[in-house]
Amino acid sequence: GESVGLHLPTLSVQEGDNSIINCAYSNSASDYFIWYKQESGKGPQFIIDIRSNMDKRQGQRVTVLLNKTVKHLSLQIAATQPGDSAVYFCAENSGGSYIPTFGRGTSLIVHP
Amino acid sequence: KAGVTQTPRYLIKTRGQQVTLSCSPISGHRSVSWYQQTPGQGLQFLFEYFSETQRNKGNFPGRFSGRQFSNSRSEMNVSTLELGDSALYLCASSSRLQGGTEAFFGQGTRLTVV
Numbered sequence: 001g002e003s004v005g006l007h008l009p010t011l012s013v014q015e016g017d018n019s020i021i022n023c024a025y026s027n028s029a030s031d032y033f034i035w036y037k038q039e040s041g042k043g044p045q046f047i048i049d050i051r052s053n054m055d056k057r058q059g060q061r062v063t064v065l066l067n068k069t070v071k072h073l074s075l076q077i078a079a080t081q082p083g084d085s086a087v088y089f090c091a092e093n094s095g096g097s098y099i100p101t102f103g104r105g106t107s108l109i110v111h112p
Numbered sequence: 113k114a115g116v117t118q119t120p121r122y123l124i125k126t127r128g129q130q131v132t133l134s135c136s137p138i139s140g141h142r143s144v145s146w147y148q149q150t151p152g153q154g155l156q157f158l159f160e161y162f163s164e165t166q167r168n169k170g171n172f173p174g175r176f177s178g179r180q181f182s183n184s185r186s187e188m189n190v191s192t193l194e195l196g197d198s199a200l201y202l203c204a205s206s207s208r209l210q211g212g213t214e215a216f217f218g219q220g221t222r223l224t225v226v
Contacts (some may be wrong), residue, residue: 034214043116043202043217044155089155099145099168100215102155 007085010107018081019077021106023090024089028071034100035064035075039086047075077108085110114139115216116205124224130191133221137184137205143167144186145215146178149200158201161186193225 015017025033031052036044050057050064050073055063063076073090087107091100115135125131135145145168146158152156157170161180179186184205192198204215 036217042119043204043220046214048215049214099157099160101157102147104154106174 008105008107010109012109012111013080015080015082015110015112017080019080019084019110021075021077021088021108023073023075023103025071025073025090025092025101025103027094027101028068029093030094030101032065032093032100033066033073034091034093035062035073036089036091036102037084037086038089038105046090061109080108080110084108084111087088095104116203116216118201118203118218118221120221121219122222122224124226126226127191127193127195129193131191131193131223132189133201133223135186135188135203135218137186140194141205141207141216142184143206144184144216145206146186146188147201147202147204149220150174150198151205151221155202158188165190180206190223195225197218198223198225 009061034049035047037047038044048059048064050066050087061078065074066077077084087105089105093100116138119134121126128139135144143162145160148156148158158172158176159166159178160168164180178185200220202217202220204217
């Protein structure tokens with residue numbers, strides 16, 4: 001079919017604010033989820049992961065929440081800094097598959 | 113521990129030519145996956161190699177191929193290049209543990225087809 005150009009959703013925040021980036025996934029069999037951060041000119045970088053037997057996991061300044069009922073994943077970044085400006089991707093694995101399926105990404109812009 | 117290394121970083125080719133991209137995974141990682149990233153389509157899975165065998169393949173034409181060597185290094189080849197092949201090609205390595213594990217990405221090779 002004809003491809004449609006992507007317009008990334010964008011979240012703009014002030015430095016020091018908390019950021020919440022959301023992701024909806026479609027496969028109810030997905031059991032492993034990962035958040036990646038991609039800065040301009042670089043490859044995606046692993047931030048945090050969560051398995052389906054958990055609903056919350058915390059890292060350094062980041063928290064991932066998983067709501068399997070509505071198939072929703074979120075990434076919370078505390079005290080957002082200009083260095084957090086990047087595109088954030090969620091990825092899901094299902095049934096032991098080793099190939100994650102990536103979401104479209106969200107562009108986070110942090111204003112000093 | 114060295115990360116995933118992709119070469120070259122940038123490449124300009126003409127329509128109809130072929131190109132080979134290289135990826136060296138993290139030491140000890142035996143799984144290498146390739147992705148194509150474009151503004152229009154996002155991150156699209158190309159194929160995965162594990163122990164020199166292609167284990168998974170995405171929905172790309174046969175012009176896209178790859179291979180993996182005994183030292184886990186991988187190459188991907190695109191023949192008869194088209195303008196639409198212009199993209200960032202990313203390689204990811206993982207230890208492929210059961211139950212899913214994170215993939216570590218290289219910086220990518222930016223391919224421009226003119």
